[in-house]
Amino acid sequence: MARPLVADIDLDALRHNYTLARGLASGSRALAVIKANAYGHGAVACALALEALPPGVRPPAFAVACLEEAEVLRDAGVRSPVVLLEGIFEAKELDRVEALGLWLAVHSEWQVQALLAYRPQRPIPVWLKIDSGMHRLGFPPERAADVWARLGAAPDRVADRLLMSHFATADAVDPSDCRKQLDCMRHLAAALGAPVCLANSPATLAWPQAHGDWVRPGVMLYGSDPLACPNEASRRLEPVMTLRSEIIALRELAPGEPVGYGGRWHAPRPSRIAVVACGYGDGYDRHAADGTPILIAGRRAALAGKVSMDMLTVDVTDIPEADIGSEAVLWGRSRYGAVLSVDEVARHCDTISYTLLTGILPRVPRRYVGPVDPVTAA
Ligand SMILES: Cc1ncc(COP(=O)(O)O)c(C=O)c1O
Known part of the structure; x- marks a missing residue:
């Protein structure tokens, strides 16, 4: 696979x-x-x-x-x-x-x-x-x-x-x-x-x-949406890129256990942590703070711990249906209908959508859907 x-x-x-x-x-x-x-x-x-x-x-x-x-x-x-x-x-x-x-x-x-x-x-x-x-x-x-x-x-x-x-x-x-x-x-x-x-x-x-x-x-x-204060027109914009991955591993942690490099995040309660295949080696921002939203199976969850090169970790304690292979949307539109705006993610990374969008690296395949024949480009 x-x-x-x-x-x-x-x-x-x-x-x-x-x-x-x-x-x-x-x-x-x-x-x-x-x-x-x-x-x-x-x-x-x-x-x-x-x-x-x-x-x-x-x-x-x-x-x-x-x-x-x-x-x-x-x-x-x-x-x-x-x-x-x-x-x-x-x-x-x-x-x-x-x-x-x-x-x-x-x-x-x-x-x-x-x-x-x-x-x-x-x-x-x-x-x-x-x-x-x-x-x-x-x-x-x-x-x-x-x-x-x-x-x-x-x-x-x-x-x-x-x-x-x-x-x-x-x-x-x-x-x-x-x-x-x-x-x-x-x-x-x-x-x-x-x-x-x-x-x-x-x-x-x-x-x-x-x-x-x-x-x-x-x-x-x-x-x-580039506006500091969204207006009626900017609310009608539709996300074009969905950065989509899956959960590749899950673990249960006792309260106080650390997650990831530097042990930045500690479980505040008995916690379930999902590992998602996406990291800064793909262009996802390493400055993403704990709490950065991620859609897991269409529901909002929060980044827990520093982003690694190929993976990141998400607190899915409140999403019991999260399993290996569950959808993880870093930004864009989930198959379940929910939308996570790249602008919101950017705010958690102390940056702007422009850097997140232009920063996605060639190793992430682009998969096109829409009026042009499906093309996959590196
Ligand atoms: C000269 C010039 N015109 C237009 C644009 C488009 O700006 P925006 O992406 O904010 O619409 C840019 C973006 O950097 C630019 O440098």
């Missing part, structure tokens, strides 16, 4: 979440952010599932971080436009950008110079990235007009210019910083007569005034 750990990827849920994002921003075009292997879900399967939506409701473009990620998509037959969110990392990538028909973000002067020195067969669509307050990538707002004009003066090299920026705090309860970034970009867009793309998932969900011409949802497509 094979090791029971698998990441089930529900492509119907992905399509549901994309359709939700698109509906929330119905006056905008909604690209789908599928960088980092679609946040660990498998970029090719996710792109193909979204591309298979009917014309008019499928994503008009995808976004990835770099050329290598775009190449994987093109090799798999994904034909939609693909935006490189960080643009090129060296000038010689422009040949591949052109050959693959990619769209480019430009965030730095050297990228602009490389682009303007390049002679493409057809002009390349360019998204000019502005640093409106996050202070990570992008031109300062006061340089926007100059760079915008230089790009506009090269219609043989640059097509379809757009202004983009990224929010630092669209998920937060306090709206003040996000509003400043939004004001900055609205001002620039009006002054330059430029289309804009600003909204990540939290802004797509909670900032309709930031939707602009394009929205760029990422994590919400995978069913994670």
